[in-house]
Amino acid sequence: MPEISIPIYAQIPSGILIFAIGLYSWLKVRKKENFIFFLLAITQTVFAYGAVALFYSCGNDKLTTFIDRIFLYPFCIMMPILVYHFSIEFCEIKIRWQKAALYFGYAWSAALVVWSQFDSFISGVYHYRWGCHTQGHLGNHFYVLLIISYVILAIYNLYNVWRDKKNDALKRSQAVYIMIGFFIFSLAGFTLLWAYGIGIYPWSYLTLPLFIIIIAYAITRYRLMDISFIFRQSTIYLITISLFLLVLYFVLIITAWYLQISIHWNLVTAAFLASILMLSMFDIVRNFIARLVGRYFFSEVVDYQEVINDLTTQLAREIDLKKNLQIIKDALTKKMKLGGVRIVLFDKKLHTVESLVKAGFSSDVSHFLLRDFLLEKGMVIEQELGFILETEKDNEKRKKIGILKENMKRIKASVCLVLMVGDEYIGLILLGSKLSASAYTKEDMQALSVFSSQASIAIANAMLYQEVRDYSLNLKRKVNEQTKDIREKNEHLKKLLEMRSEFLNITSHQLRTPVSVIKGTLSMLREGRLPEKDREHLLETAYDKSVKLTDVVNDILLASEMKSDKFKIDMERVQLAEVVQEVYEDKKEEAQNKGLELKLDLPSTKIGEVLSNAKYLKQVIYNLINNALQYTLKGSIIVKIEEGNDIILLRVIDTGIGIPKESLPKLFQRFSRAPNAVATFTDGSGLGLFIIKEIIDSHKGAKVYVESTELGKGTTFTVELPKAKSI
Amino acid sequence: MSEKTKYKILMVEDDEAQSLMYQIEFKNFGIDLAIVNDGEVAYDEIVRQKPDLVLLDMLIGKVSGLDVLNKIKADAATKNIKVVIISNYNKKELNAECKKAGAIDYWVKSDYVPKQIVEKVQAILK
Numbered sequence: 051m052p053e054i055s056i057p058i059y060a061q062i063p064s065g066i067l068i069f070a071i072g073l074y075s076w077l078k079v080r081k082k083e084n085f086i087f088f089l090l091a092i093t094q095t096v097f098a099y100g101a102v103a104l105f106y107s108c109g110n111d112k113l114t115t116f117i118d119r120i121f122l123y124p125f126c127i128m129m130p131i132l133v134y135h136f137s138i139e140f141c142e143i144k145i146r147w148q149k150a151a152l153y154f155g156y157a158w159s160a161a162l163v164v165w166s167q168f169d170s171f172i173s174g175v176y177h178y179r180w181g182c183h184t185q186g187h188l189g190n191h192f193y194v195l196l197i198i199s200y201v202i203l204a205i206y207n208l209y210n211v212w213r214d215k216k217n218d219a220l221k222r223s224q225a226v227y228i229m230i231g232f233f234i235f236s237l238a239g240f241t242l243l244w245a246y247g248i249g250i251y252p253w254s255y256l257t258l259p260l261f262i263i264i265i266a267y268a269i270t271r272y273r274l275m276d277i278s279f280i281f282r283q284s285t286i287y288l289i290t291i292s293l294f295l296l297v298l299y300f301v302l303i304i305t306a307w308y309l310q311i312s313i314h315w316n317l318v319t320a321a322f323l324a325s326i327l328m329l330s331m332f333d334i335v336r337n338f339i340a341r342l343v344g345r346y347f348f349s350e351v352v353d354y355q356e357v358i359n360d361l362t363t364q365l366a367r368e369i370d371l372k373k374n375l376q377i378i379k380d381a382l383t384k385k386m387k388l389g390g391v392r393i394v395l396f397d398k399k400l401h402t403v404e405s406l407v408k409a410g411f412s413s414d415v416s417h418f419l420l421r422d423f424l425l426e427k428g429m430v431i432e433q434e435l436g437f438i439l440e441t442e443k444d445n446e447k448r449k450k451i452g453i454l455k456e457n458m459k460r461i462k463a464s465v466c467l468v469l470m471v472g473d474e475y476i477g478l479i480l481l482g483s484k485l486s487a488s489a490y491t492k493e494d495m496q497a498l499s500v501f502s503s504q505a506s507i508a509i510a511n512a513m514l515y516q517e518v519r520d521y522s523l524n525l526k527r528k529v530n531e532q533t534k535d536i537r538e539k540n541e542h543l544k545k546l547l548e549m550r551s552e553f554l555n556i557t558s559h560q561l562r563t564p565v566s567v568i569k570g571t572l573s574m575l576r577e578g579r580l581p582e583k584d585r586e587h588l589l590e591t592a593y594d595k596s597v598k599l600t601d602v603v604n605d606i607l608l609a610s611e612m613k614s615d616k617f618k619i620d621m622e623r624v625q626l627a628e629v630v631q632e633v634y635e636d637k638k639e640e641a642q643n644k645g646l647e648l649k650l651d652l653p654s655t656k657i658g659e660v661l662s663n664a665k666y667l668k669q670v671i672y673n674l675i676n677n678a679l680q681y682t683l684k685g686s687i688i689v690k691i692e693e694g695n696d697i698i699l700l701r702v703i704d705t706g707i708g709i710p711k712e713s714l715p716k717l718f719q720r721f722s723r724a725p726n727a728v729a730t731f732t733d734g735s736g737l738g739l740f741i742i743k744e745i746i747d748s749h750k751g752a753k754v755y756v757e758s759t760e761l762g763k764g765t766t767f768t769v770e771l772p773k774a775k776s777i
Numbered sequence: 778m779s780e781k782t783k784y785k786i787l788m789v790e791d792d793e794a795q796s797l798m799y800q801i802e803f804k805n806f807g808i809d810l811a812i813v814n815d816g817e818v819a820y821d822e823i824v825r826q827k828p829d830l831v832l833l834d835m836l837i838g839k840v841s842g843l844d845v846l847n848k849i850k851a852d853a854a855t856k857n858i859k860v861v862i863i864s865n866y867n868k869k870e871l872n873a874e875c876k877k878a879g880a881i882d883y884w885v886k887s888d889y890v891p892k893q894i895v896e897k898v899q900a901i902l903k
Contacts (some may be wrong), residue, residue: 555868559836562865562887567794573890574798579805588801591794 055180057255058105064258065098066326071265083139090132093125098258100125108182111175118184123166127193130200131155133232137204140228141211155200162196165189178249186245194242201236205229220272227268235261291329295322354497357385358504365508374512378505382481390462390482395509396475429498430466432458433489465490467502471510479505549720553736560602560735564595605737608669609720612744619666619748623659623774626667626698627652627691633671634689641679647686657693660771666745673738674702674767681727682706700769701757708761717756718743784902787811787828789819789845791837795886802891816840820848823855829902835864835871843875850879859901
């Protein structure tokens with residue numbers, strides 16, 4: 051027997067560890083990559099124990115050759131191609147030649163596995179201080195070539211993933227560790243030097259534990275193969291197991307020493323291996339039995355850890371409030387197996403904002419809880435209220451607790467969880483009794499307490515998110531509204547500016563026209579160039595122009611006055627017929643000059659008075675008749691007064707040009723003039739009707755409107771004035 | 778009066794008071810001023826009378842002075858007739874537009890007395 055070396059000892063735990071990692075990685079995440087790793091782990095495990103077996107076979111050349119052929123070579127030959135295959139899956143390589151290389155590699159490996167059974171591959175045994183190995187021949191050279199080629203290819207692939215900065219940082223880090231791991235493991239190939247008569251110390255056996263450490267680190271630190279969580283838990287178990295075993299050994303050694311009996315180390319080693327296996331299965335077996343027992347003996351064994359883990363994971367993925375509430379409700383009813391569940395959420399003023407009902411609570415459920423118990427943080431348990439009642443001395447409190455207990459009993463609520471974030475109450479969760487009808491245990495309470503704090507945070511986040519989202523939507527809507535409003539106002543302002551500019555042009559024209567006539571006539575008169583025969587006519591014309599000038603100036607001043615805030619009409623009792631008569635007398639001649647008939651149609655009896663202002667009322671009638679005169683080319687204008695029960699109607703009926711339909715809506719606006727009006731009478735200011743409207747609108751209950759109009763046929767303007775009440 | 782036979786001037790003006798006033802003043806200076814008081818017939822009159830100068834108002838009923846001006850300048854027979862816009866309606870853009878359309882000038886009536894208008898016309902026709 052050669053000297054046993056530490057590297058060979060190291061194979062014993064390494065073998066089982068790598069197998070466990072491989073098995074876990076495949077069982078937990080069924081990815082191709084993980085399966086290949088599992089296969090690789092099998093070859094490594096066989097390699098590890100094969101190496102130990104080989105060591106113990108030294109001296110029996112036949113056995114050594116048998117072990118090497120059956121347990122070592124077939125598995126070791128598969129390692130390089132599995133390493134390469136893993137690199138292809140991990141690096142997601144789709145390149146054709148790499149796929150071809152993969153198939154070729156498998157074929158090559160399979161051929162070598164067969165070849166390894168013949169003497170041209172290995173035959174005869176070399177013996178060294180540290181162990182023994184079969185002698186490698188031609189086939190073995192091809193195996194060495196296989197290792198070199200495929201390890202280089204695998205490392206090349208992993209190196210490319212690490213080098214490519216487009217890959218995410220996690221993937222790149224994983225690639226680095228796998229690369230280092232594979233590289234170190236490939237150094238196990240130095241074992242093959244023994245096949246060529248070179249008896250170096252078997253350091254190469256240490257590559258397996260090193261590989262395990264590196265891969266384990268990558269799994270936990272960089273989530274390699276997505277099994278970090280399971281792996282971390284297993285590690286905890288293994289460390290725990292190791293600690294127990296250490297104690298066991300210590301007790302064993304002390305007992306043996308005390309009793310002075312010898313320890314059979316082979317038996318101890320077997321026990322050690324068996325205990326590792328059993329303890330590593332402990333959790334799985336325990337869960338299985340727990341489920342079995344739960345199913346057949348108690349209907350409600352709940353794994354709270356699992357429920358809360360699941361809840362946390364699900365809630366972390368969801369931000370929508372309603373869905374969050376659903377998740378919480380499901381966790382309580384389906385997993386914790388509770389009967390009634392009701393979640394009530396409050397806003398800052400403790401108004402209910404959201405309520406989700408699972409079963410049987412009456413609708414006013416939250417109110418008494420809110421009133422009496424919100425200030426007591428945490429949870430309220432109906433069972434416990436009884437004990438509190440027994441010990442509480444304050445009568446006031448006793449009374450409140452009594453009412454609460456009754457109320458909870460009435461609505462069949464067993465537990466009330468208060469949802470809080472910081473010092474703020476965000477809601478309540480009411481729980482009915484368990485489906486199993488058994489009492490709430492201490493474990494239940496602890497779990498529910500953790501549960502409610504997890505739920506609180508998730509709900510608060512979701513509520514906040516909803517609030518922010520609503521706020522942002524609201525803000526967006528408001529901005530849109532404002533923008534639209536501003537745009538409309540801007541358009542309106544633009545139109546006003548255009549109208550103002552048009553007004554200035556028209557007004558200046560109207561002011562200039564009489565001025566140019568008056569100025570021209572006077573200059574000719576002054577310089578003695580006004581012929582005798584034309585003098586009177588021209589002077590008359592100039593005078594008419596001065597009257598028109600006065601009208602225009604008055605219109606402009608009146609319109610400006612109306613647009614100021616100070617405009618107010620002092621009301622008095624006015625006899626409308628008298629004012630109409632006055633204007634009629636003024637305008638009669640002008641109508642006659644134009645060849646138009648201006649008729650007055652007054653009631654035969656004296657009519658009632660209106661509450662108005664004679665000056666402004668005169669302006670209204672004047673403007674109406676003026677308009678009629680200007681826009682009537684032939685025919686007549688009738689000014690008619692009619693008396694109703696409460697109102698007096700004034701109608702101005704002309705046979706003029708009429709008003710186009712499209713001009714009617716804006717008729718009473720400032721500077722608004724219908725196209726046919728502009729063509730007929732260029733001097734119009736666009737202020738006459740505006741002034742009328744403003745004056746009439748200043749009267750309570752009065753109105754002015756176009757009663758009828760037809761292009762080319764005439765228009766009827768009507769003014770309705772309420773009668774002054776007789777005193 | 779030599780000018781009487783020399784020049785033919787046509788004024789398009791719908792305000793009777795003004796056309797009368799200008800007619801008298803032009804006559805005082807021995808110039809015959811023909812008047813057209815309707816924009817719609819102005820162009821036909823210009824074609825018929827072939828004046829040396831047209832004094833064209835802007836607001837002349839259903840058509841505008843600019844329409845008449847464009848018509849004059851578009852017709853080969855009338856395009857060489859000198860046109861001056863003479864109006865109390867003055868808008869910067871319109872002023873520029875008229876000049877672009879071929880008007881010699883744009884006079885605002887109230888800025889001048891009739892005698893000054895006569896002098897300006899004489900200056901153009903000299």
